[in-house]
Amino acid sequence: MPPSDFVVSERVSAVRATVVHHQGGPEQLTFGEWATPAPGPGEVLIDVAAAGVNFHDIDQRIGLFPRDLPYVPGLECSGTVAAVGAGVTGVAVGDLVASLVFGPTGSYAEQVVVSVDSVVPVIDGVSAEQAAAVLLQGLSAHYLTGSCYPVSPGETVLVHAAAGGLGRLLTQVARLRGARVIGTVSTAEKEEVARAAGAHEVIRYTEVDFAAAARELTGGKGVDVIYDGVGHDTIDGDLAALRSRGTIVLYGQTSGPITSIDMRAGKPGSPRLVMPMIPDYIATREELMGRADDLFAWVRDGAITVHIGQKYPLAEASVAHADLEKRASTGKLLLIP
Template sequence: MSLNPLPLTMRAVGINKYGDIDAIEDLTLPVPQPNPNEILVKVEYGGVNWLDMGYRSGTVPFPSPPPPKPLGGEAAGTIVSLPTDEGVLSDEQYRARGFHVGGKVAIWGNGAFAEYISAPWTNVFSIPDGVSTRDGAASMIQGFSALVLMSEAYNVQPGDRVLVHTVAGGMGLCFAQLIAARGATVIGTTSTPEKAEIAKAHGAAHVILYKQEDVVKRVLELTDGKGVDAIFDGVGKDTFESDLKMIRKRGTIVGYGTISGPLPPFDLRRFMQKNVKFTYATAMLYAEDPKEAREWFEGVFRLVADGTLKMRIHAEYPFTAQGVQKSQTDMVNGTSVGKLLIKIA
């Protein structure tokens, strides 16, 4: 169901072939034709994520549509058309989401850097009053991932001491705020004094400058030599060895990214020295069940609405090939602080 006739084509930013950053270009593509179980959204903001580089280079470890295609995996905007499948329209969980044409939603799926995106209704979540589409796009994957991982991969408790690597990044700032809100102490790592001050303003009690300080030594000093209760690590190869030195006995290491490269093979018996628990987790597993997914995203948006989770936007990049290229360059170079967005409309 759609109120107005749609154009036949749309602007997009993406790739005609896999490649490096110069493969990104401005595209003109057909407007998606939704399947009967899908919702069509007019995009206002697209979120930039590390995974975008994998989609660009063709190295993501799961199926993805071939080029030509838009890049981007998360967006927010307004509903243009709803599903037509009667089974969907009568589904209890579909009706619980309160979708209507013109309603604000966040959506995840392939092709977010385009004027329109279509995805199954299970990938779409209503944005409540009091939360903008800007914050909806910014908090969708990173806010959701941080909340899930700190609840399921390791359930942060009051009084815990928790280490968050790259604490001034988009995920890091979400972790810092949400962990601190639970009454735990956040110790973070970052690269510059400027980033450290931003992280402290978002809940980090201590921030270690990893380019200038001995991270292991400082963490042990801050924890009376015992180490931290949990570590959230999206870095991977470069931090794994130090994680084993900084985690306390019976602590938990949560890996969720490998921006420095994948972990090399290692002997699992190394965890036995401290009875360490290690998990490499993805929050997207918790989006598979429609009821569970809705409850998680409602929780994220409540935290945004009540100010517990403040989305710091590093920049809104223009909806052009140059804009998307610049966003990926800034992310890879480590010059960004917080979330990066593409302003589509």
């Protein structure tokens, strides 16, 4: 095996990847070749085994979070270290790792170069697919329930989209922290999924007013905290479902951006709104490693279950995006090069 400071040649190679050349619908995801450079100092080249699909990828594709075109999307992956740049420590060629991907080339590719500061070793007992499926959403569930609003035993948590990939993990982690979890879902099938994830109560928001139902389930008090990745369609109901001095953690806006909040609609007083971004809660390698250590240990020990809803060939990333946008899946979606 090459030493840990092994460096491949400076030759730029072409790999197969899914590329966005124009902003728009899923059809803008095209499969072709993309140049992958050798890793420079402090960088790692990964042979991608699996890449996670996230709503943020869709938001970038449609232009909600614009970036320079063309680009390869994807924020997370797992795979084997193929080469490392000078000065890299902590990982070596041949290691199974998972990584956040914030560079110009995302994870929808056969290979990707990332900063070693974004890479974490995958422990024994956790597979490559599990690692890719849990990394970004699992880290998010960790800081959302541990830092944005530190959930305490006995508190009541409301999780929107509790049958989705992050919703399932939020439900499980909030239960680990001792909370009572109320989930919202759209269908009877998704209610079963949310209950299987550990939700104590489930509200079908397509059939009842979720805010009124949440207040009824809390004896009129309201919930302590709401984890909301939906945004536009739920924010007014969040205010009505919240207890006095409760907290809304708004971590996504899948139903569209919130352009205004009518505070008069809120029944409780003095609500607190937190709008977290992952770089602020994984600001250092030490913070990343600490959260990842907890996360992978939970997976290995069976404390949380990673549900992979669907796996797609890398060339079918457009199908994966369409399915995610239509809410046609539950659990995590993966692309397999």
